[in-house]
Amino acid sequence: MKHMNLEKAKKIASRALLILSVLALIVMIGTVLVTSLYTVPISDDYWYARTGIGAKGLWHRFIVAVQFSYEIYVHHQGTYFTSFIGSLFNPLIHGGFPKLRVVMFINAVMAFASILSFVYVAxxxxKVKSATARVFILAAATFVITGFDAFQEIFYWFVGACVYGFPMSLGxxxxxxxxxxxxxENSTKPFCVLSAILGFCAVGASLAITGTVCWLVLSIVVFYAVKDKKLDKKNIWVFLACFGGALINAAAPGNFIRLDLESGESFTLVDGIINTWGYFIYALKWLFLNKNYGCVFLALIITGFVIFGRSRTTAAAKDEQPHDDAQAPEESKRFTRAYAILSAMLLFTPFVTVFPVLMGYGVGWMPNRCFYILIVVMDIALGNLALAVGALLSDLLKEKAQKPVLIALAAVLLALFVTTPYNIREYIFLKMDKQLYLGEFQENYDKTKAMIDSFADMEGEDVELDVPTHPEEIRNFYCFYLTEDPTSNFNKDIAKAYGLKSIVNTRKED
Known part of the structure; x- marks a missing residue:
């Protein structure tokens, strides 16, 4: 009877955790999806649109996008794919505010769908069969992306979405x-062909994404090569498609021109390695000290401890059960070896993400849009590490010791959760929910749209506006802004987009 009551209590607890995880996913993802609907044109949106203003018809816009992509490749950076879509689908060229809403909503959907589908398939x-465990892990992965930062340059900026959001999702x-x-066993070709196409498109983006996607694909190739004791041709072809695109990106003349412009002093290989390590340490401190990732990490250790046991480790070692039971130990060893190598390569991914940015652009820092890529890969790498640590603990401990250790881990998690300075009031998605409730994003959208619509009656005129001088006027969001210099390229691009003679901001910079 006591055993039956215990099992019933476990089922109730599991069901409750499943429901809470689903609700958390809905709230976290829903917040970003809804907020993305209030994105307004800003910054480089106008630069990406300037060559296409006045283009008539889809074919004309396609030609303009090709020309713009070539211009960027030769003079700015090797983003052959993202500069193309940034021009072709630019709402300032065609579609206006309704199209901007659709594009940004799709970007947000793809961002979460791509990350969560990867985690789910992994x-x-x-062989994680528990629905509760899977959904909880998905919720934990989503929390890292939505709870610690708004990532405005990914979710609420059109060009940021095109150059970083979409390609990372495709990758x-x-x-x-x-x-x-x-x-x-069968019909693998369509998956591989589509994977190669998406990978080739993805690496035609920022160098942060180029290195990341190539490394992740290489990690999968190595994993299956070790696990199956052979190199699979289909895996090699996918990697070559990504690597070929990366070479096209890296060879762009624009990369070297931009390096000369943005790097005020010589930036050596040693500088790049040192700064990459420093930035990795900064990201770790940001996660574990500034935020409460320690709680997430420990929760995932407990999850791995619970769902993996000694017997399940052997079962997880096989994509399918061997016909000869004598093969099981050998396959288990190969899987363990391959998984250890894969986990190590995943932990190295942040370095591959950071180094091309710091070295390729000759700078010692990363903007918010690149930091998003870094946090996504650290979310995956550290999450995998936590599950592996939990599984290893479960496997090493004797059965009698497992329950006390599990209770101790849960107690530490509770203590961390209660004492962390980064408590529930600090969660970004909840702060944004409050902003949505107060109508901050909606009001900014309505005012910006009304202002831009009014430009239709000012064609050929010199326009003066009192608007923000920087995009961070609203917390956790990006808003329309202008500079004080009507002759700046930024102001000129905005004026051209709306047929104005000139446009200037009368508000002084803070």
Whole structure:
């Protein structure tokens, strides 16, 4: 009877955790999706639109996008794919505010869908069968992205979405498809072809994404090569597609021109390595000290401890059960070896993300949009590490010691959660929910749209506005802004977009 009551209590607790995890996912993702609907044109949106203003018809816009992509490749950076879509789908060229809403909403949907699908498929490869465990891990991964930062330059800026958001999503989809292809006996070609296409598109973006996607694909190639004791041609072809695109990106003349412009002093290989290590340490401190990632990490250790045992580790070692039971120990060893190598490569991913940015652009820092890529890969790498640590603990401890250790871990987690300075009131998605409730984003959207609509009656005129001088006027968001210099390229691009003679900001910079 006591055993039956215990099992019933476990089922109730599991169901409650599942429901809470689903609700958390809805709130976290829903906040970003709704807020994305209030994105307004800002900054480089106008630069990406300037060559296409006045283009008539889809074919004309396509030609303009190709020309703009070539211009960027030769004079600015090697983002052959993202500069193309940034021009082709630019709402300032065609579609206006309604199109901007659609594009930004799709960007947010793809961002979460790509990351969560990757995590979900990866958990399937590890034979995590518990629906509660899977959904809880998905919620934990989402919390890191939505709870610590708004990532305005990804979710609430059109060009940021095109150059970073969309390609990162395509890259994660490419890796996920490659994982799926390796789990199938038949019909793998469509998965591999689509993975290669998406990967090639993804690496035609910022160098942060180029290195990241290539490294993640290489990690999968190495994992299956060690696990299966052979190099699979389909995996190699996907990697070559990504690597080829990366070479096209890296060879762009614009990269070297931009390096000369942005790097005021010589930036050596040693400087790049030192700064990369320093930035990695900064990101770790940001997660564990400034935020409450320690709680997430420990929660995932407990999750790994619970869902993986000694017997389950052997079961997870096989994509399918061998016909000869004598093969099981050998396959288990190969899987363990391959998984250890994969985990190590995942932990190295942040360095691959950071180094091309710091070295390629000759700077010692990363903007918010690049920091998003870094946090996504650290979310994956550290989350995987936590699950592995939990599984290892469960495997090493004797059965009698497991329950006391589990209770101790839970007690430490509770203590961390209660004492952390980064408490629930600090969660970004909850702060944004309050801003949505107060109508901050909606009011900014309505005012900006009304202002831009009024430009239709000012064609050919000199326009003066009293607007923000920087995009961070609203917390956790980006708003329309202008400089005080009507002759700046930024102001000129805005004036051209709306047929104005000139436009200037009368507000002084703070």
């Amino acid at each position: 958990l399937g490869k590890l 994660m989809f490419a890796v996920t498809l490659l994982l799926l292809a390796n789990g199938r």
